Amino acid sequence: MGSGEDRLIVFDVEGILIPKIRFLLFDVLWGIGLRSFVKGAFYGLLYLVGLTSLKGSLRRAFKLLEGFPYERFISLFQGVPLMPEVEDVFRELREGGFKTALISSGIPRDALQRLAERLGADYISGPEIGVSEGRLTGEVWGDVIEAEGKATALKKLLHEENLASYHRVAVADDRNNLPLFQLCDLKIGYNPDFILSYKSDYVVKGGLSGIIPIIKGESFTSGESFSRNIVLREVIHIGGFSVPLVCSYLVDRHLIALLIFLVALLYVTSETMRMLGVRLPIISDVTSMAAGDSELQGFVASPLFYALGIIISLVLFPEAISYTSIAVLTLGDGFASVFGRKLGRRNLPFNKNKTVEGSLGGFLLALAGALLFIGPYGALIASAAGMLAEVLPLPLDDNITIPLTSGLALMAVASV
Numbered sequence: 001m002g003s004g005e006d007r008l009i010v011f012d013v014e015g016i017l018i019p020k021i022r023f024l025l026f027d028v029l030w031g032i033g034l035r036s037f038v039k040g041a042f043y044g045l046l047y048l049v050g051l052t053s054l055k056g057s058l059r060r061a062f063k064l065l066e067g068f069p070y071e072r073f074i075s076l077f078q079g080v081p082l083m084p085e086v087e088d089v090f091r092e093l094r095e096g097g098f099k100t101a102l103i104s105s106g107i108p109r110d111a112l113q114r115l116a117e118r119l120g121a122d123y124i125s126g127p128e129i130g131v132s133e134g135r136l137t138g139e140v141w142g143d144v145i146e147a148e149g150k151a152t153a154l155k156k157l158l159h160e161e162n163l164a165s166y167h168r169v170a171v172a173d174d175r176n177n178l179p180l181f182q183l184c185d186l187k188i189g190y191n192p193d194f195i196l197s198y199k200s201d202y203v204v205k206g207g208l209s210g211i212i213p214i215i216k217g218e219s220f221t222s223g224e225s226f227s228r229n230i231v232l233r234e235v236i237h238i239g240g241f242s243v244p245l246v247c248s249y250l251v252d253r254h255l256i257a258l259l260i261f262l263v264a265l266l267y268v269t270s271e272t273m274r275m276l277g278v279r280l281p282i283i284s285d286v287t288s289m290a291a292g293d294s295e296l297q298g299f300v301a302s303p304l305f306y307a308l309g310i311i312i313s314l315v316l317f318p319e320a321i322s323y324t325s326i327a328v329l330t331l332g333d334g335f336a337s338v339f340g341r342k343l344g345r346r347n348l349p350f351n352k353n354k355t356v357e358g359s360l361g362g363f364l365l366a367l368a369g370a371l372l373f374i375g376p377y378g379a380l381i382a383s384a385a386g387m388l389a390e391v392l393p394l395p396l397d398d399n400i401t402i403p404l405t406s407g408l409a410l411m412a413v414a415s416v
Contacts, residue, residue, distance in 0.1 A: 336362025
């Protein structure tokens with residue numbers, strides 16, 4: 001597959017080429033006002049947790065833009081930074097003779113055309129937006145916002161551009177692209193979510209340049225090396241094991257839960273301000289050191305889920321079970337990542353983000369930590385349940401599912 005002749009690379013846009021949710025939420029809606037910003041964030045959250053359709057969320061979000069100057073809208077989009085390595089990747093694909101297409105459900109065609117010109121992409125497909133007298137009407141429509149919209153858009157593109165015989169490669173990151181995957185010969189998940197990871201032929205983490213060896217049919221090694229930010233992130237994650245130790249000997253666990261909640265609120269404030277160009281000392285600095293370059297282009301949500309997982313454990317479960325579930329989260333999940341990067345050779349067939357070696361190492365460390373708070377039988381149950389949640393491609397972040405599953409498994413055993 002080294003030559004680009006008769007090969008089409010289809011890219012999702014948000015989360016792959018530009019930061020996810022940044023443009024509409026932080027660049028546009030924030031400029032309209034706090035009320036519009038909060039409403040837009042709420043609509044996006046409803047979609048992320050599966051309570052509303054993409055079409056419904058987009059229509060509500062664009063309705064908030066009614067009356068917004070069109071030229072200002074386009075200008076703001078052109079100011080959105082590209083994700084790291086994007087321009088280099090497109091340059092290499094062009095030089096290799098590959099055709100490229102950008103298909104987006106959330107970025108309107110007019111804005112998408114500007115991005116295609118910047119990157120030298122060959123084709124685009126995006127939603128249409130209403131414009132009247134130089135201002136947005138708040139309307140949005142098109143095939144791509146429908147449930148199977150991206151597949152419909154690709155079919156039209158293949159027909160209109162006589163590309164039906166082309167070998168097709170999809171690069172995407174979330175479940176909205178599953179219909180697109182069905183029409184492609186090679187499916188690459190780029191930092192993918194739970195479902196897309198399972199459906200991908202390959203999973204790429206870190207820089208976008210990782211897709212190039214796959215597309216060209218060269219040797220490919222998944223995962224990330226131990227960069228400085230990854231080391232710091234894992235130290236922070238594993239360091240959370242100090243929470244149950246502190247609660248056991250020094251401070252009431254409910255007070256610790258309250259303190260973590262307050263820190264989480266401060267973190268949300270810090271990240272929101274960072275997205276708007278204002279940095280909070282210390283918190284923003286730590287975030288910048290621990291997150292990867294691609295993560296820093298958007299809102300870094302992982303620490304928030306991590307804090308929420310610990311808070312749930314401290315508040316929801318009895319003391320011993322609470323501490324055990326936190327041990328499984330901090331040691332099990334943390335060391336699963338460490339072992340996976342250092343020793344991982346065999347990906348799990350149902351989750352290409354995880355390795356057999358990483359999961360086994362995480363289980364053993366989770367078991368060791370759990371034994372400090374509960375008996376051998378309970379520790380075994382909690383560790384097995386928690387690490388099962390860690391490897392399964394579940395719809396919630398594993399910082400929440402791991403302690404929740406561990407604690408509920410122990411509660412179920414205790415009630416028998």
